[in-house]
Every structure is written in C-alpha cells, then in structure tokens.
Amino acid sequence: MAGGKTINSVFRRLAEEETIRRVQTGLYDYPRYSELLDRTLGPDIFQVASALARKFKWEIQPDGASALNLMGLSTQVPAQYLFHSDGPTREYQINRTKLRFKRVATREMKFKQPESAVIVHGLKSLGPDHINDKTIAKVRDWLPEAKRRQVLRDTQTVTQWVRAAIREICKEPVHG
Structure with a gap:
C-alpha cells in the first residue's frame, strides 16, 4: 500500500504534466480544452x-x-x-x-x-x-x-x- 507521500508525489507529477489540475487542496479535475476559444477551460x-x-x-x-x-x-x-x-x-x-x-x-x-x-x-x-x-x-x-x-x-x-x-x-x- 502506497503511503501519503507517494500519493501526493503522484498527484504533483500528474499536475506538472498537466494531465490533471489542482483545483483546491485534495481536489483535482481533468482540464478541458476548447477548440473554439483555443484555450483550457476553468473547472x-x-x-x-x-x-x-x-x-x-x-x-x-x-x-x-x-x-x-x-x-x-x-x-x-x-x-x-x-x-x-x-x-x-x-x-x-x-x-x-x-x-x-x-x-x-x-x-x-x-x-x-x-x-x-x-x-x-x-x-x-x-x-x-x-x-x-x-x-x-x-x-x-x-x-x-x-x-x-x-x-x-x-x-x-x-x-x-x-x-x-x-x-x-x-x-x-x-x-x-
């Protein structure tokens, strides 16, 4: 079983890679991209x-x-x-x-x-x-x-x- 530090480092790495986005402490989402606006949308x-x-x-x-x-x-x-x-x-x-x-x-x-x-x-x-x-x-x-x-x-x-x-x-x- 992975410890809390391991889990936090996985979330941090995924956020740095922009696979997920940190919205609030302990709350993440998958960023959505708008072709029309040509940018990433907010949560x-x-x-x-x-x-x-x-x-x-x-x-x-x-x-x-x-x-x-x-x-x-x-x-x-x-x-x-x-x-x-x-x-x-x-x-x-x-x-x-x-x-x-x-x-x-x-x-x-x-x-x-x-x-x-x-x-x-x-x-x-x-x-x-x-x-x-x-x-x-x-x-x-x-x-x-x-x-x-x-x-x-x-x-x-x-x-x-x-x-x-x-x-x-x-x-x-x-x-x-």
Missing part, C-alpha cells in the same frame, strides 16, 4: 461544488441564478455561484469565481431529486411573469424523461404557480 463549478459536498457529507442545491445557469436558461457566467447547504456557510475561491455555500433550514432542502431543487429554485428566481412556452420547453429538454414522474411527485407541496409550471414541463411532448 466545472457544479462538479467542484458536488465534490466538496461529497467530501464534507453536505446536501446542496443550487440557488436561483446558479440553477438557471445549470438548466441553460441563462448563458451569463456568474462571478459567484451560490448553493444552499445543510452544512456550514462557507466560501471558496476557484480561479476568479467565488463558490458560496449558504446554510439553510433543513425544510428548504426537502427534495429527494436533485433535478426538483434545480427546477424549483430556477423557476422561483425567474418569477411567474417570466415563465413562458420557451422556458417550459428549455427546462423540458434539460430534464430527462425518466425523471419527470419523480419530479412531479417530489414537488407536490411547492407554491401553486411553480407547481403549474412543473406540470407543464413534465407533460409528455406531442409528436406529430
């Missing part, structure tokens, strides 16, 4: 947040703007990503992006399906006046068909206008 903030949540055994859910970004409803790259958490409030700096975890009451973390939380927080941040057919279609495309029934069950107690939008999102598309 995927959602994967970093998920990795930190696994490490600390937190439950997390993206806040409204982060949820919109995740579903493709917003193309703006936020300078800060906010996640609701059942763990402590913490901040991390990932390159030039701030990653924040904000402790919220457990009752606000009640969703069993991660997709439910993303949709509810995203729709709430848009508000009822900004939900239209295009928004519904975009979220429907993002939500795997296999998850729709689970999301419907999971969101039975949300605000009425959010529930109505989720019912539309989870409707079977008409093919013709």
Whole structure:
C-alpha cells in the first residue's frame, strides 16, 4: 500500500504534466480544452461544488441564478455561484469565481431529486411573469424523461404557480 507521500508525489507529477489540475487542496479535475476559444477551460463549478459536498457529507442545491445557469436558461457566467447547504456557510475561491455555500433550514432542502431543487429554485428566481412556452420547453429538454414522474411527485407541496409550471414541463411532448 502506497503511503501519503507517494500519493501526493503522484498527484504533483500528474499536475506538472498537466494531465490533471489542482483545483483546491485534495481536489483535482481533468482540464478541458476548447477548440473554439483555443484555450483550457476553468473547472466545472457544479462538479467542484458536488465534490466538496461529497467530501464534507453536505446536501446542496443550487440557488436561483446558479440553477438557471445549470438548466441553460441563462448563458451569463456568474462571478459567484451560490448553493444552499445543510452544512456550514462557507466560501471558496476557484480561479476568479467565488463558490458560496449558504446554510439553510433543513425544510428548504426537502427534495429527494436533485433535478426538483434545480427546477424549483430556477423557476422561483425567474418569477411567474417570466415563465413562458420557451422556458417550459428549455427546462423540458434539460430534464430527462425518466425523471419527470419523480419530479412531479417530489414537488407536490411547492407554491401553486411553480407547481403549474412543473406540470407543464413534465407533460409528455406531442409528436406529430
């Protein structure tokens, strides 16, 4: 069995060779290259947040703007990503992006399906006046068909206008 020093030296060597990239202490990713931008992209903030949540055994859910970004409803790259958490409030700096975890009451973390939380927080941040057919279609495309029934069950107690939008999102598309 390799010791801690051996493992650290392997990670250090792989990072020097640019096979992996050190994101934070004990957290690495595989760098992605964009042909279009002709450069290496920064780490995927959602994967970093998920990795930190696994490490600390937190439950997390993206806040409204982060949820919109995740579903493709917003193309703006936020300078800060906010996640609701059942763990402590913490901040991390990932390159030039701030990653924040904000402790919220457990009752606000009640969703069993991660997709439910993303949709509810995203729709709430848009508000009822900004939900239209295009928004519904975009979220429907993002939500795997296999998850729709689970999301419907999971969101039975949300605000009425959010529930109505989720019912539309989870409707079977008409093919013709």
